[in-house]
């Protein structure tokens with residue numbers, strides 16, 4: 036059984052066929068998914084979706100949604116976490132972090148939201164799911180100011196040194212579609228050489244389509260995009276297996292165990308049998 040540790044199944048890209056997408060993931064052997072939230076307005080529909088299908092979820096304000104968030108949203112998050120305290124499906128605070136890739140964003144505001152959300156995670160006794168795009172050093176600094184109870188640095192795309200700093204701080208590193216590209220040399224090398232207990236798998240669906248879903252330049256020019264889905268997770272896992280020289284079963288079991296260490300509340304969830 037595989038775990039997709041990061042999947043935006045509540046995204047509008049899945050409005051037309053969400054149940055079929057989930058069924059396909061389960062048929063492919065993905066026994067659990069973690070659905071991170073991005074904005075307060077999405078919490079309720081996300082929780083409804085998660086509860087309807089026994090899926091894990093996280094509550095948080097994504098750095099790309101900080102701009103449009105109200106300051107009161109942090110109190111809403113605090114309240115939502117309190118309301119979900121007894122919900123075994125609520126496994127983390129996320130997706131939170133910093134993004135310096137998208138130009139023109141207010142970094143100090145992102146940092147303020149991150150700092151408060153790290154504190155809320157600690158107060159709730161939950162790990163975190165971190166977004167760190169082009170901002171790993173800044174996220175590391177925030178974690179040093181405010182150590183957390185572990186979690187996942189999702190879509191890890193940093194150096195060996197940054198990887199080891201995250202591991203020292205108790206985080207696991209999320210690997211997904213980026214791993215499947217030949218040109219992702221640094222990431223593939225890290226996935227091959229990091230300690231086995233560092234690695235968790237994710238799709239980040241509908242984003243970060245793996246190499247085999249890429250469109251041609253002509254298709255992209257025509258506006259045709261690829262929608263990643265959680266059913267791709269085992270094939271991403273197969274890429275990791277190949278890099279590590281592990282069997283598929285070893286890869287599934289190692290990454291599953293790591294995900295359970297990062298997100299301990301996942302453990303008691305009923306597993307869906309392999310297809």
Ligand SMILES: [Zn+2]
Nearest residue numbers: 041071130239
């Ligand atoms: Zn995400």
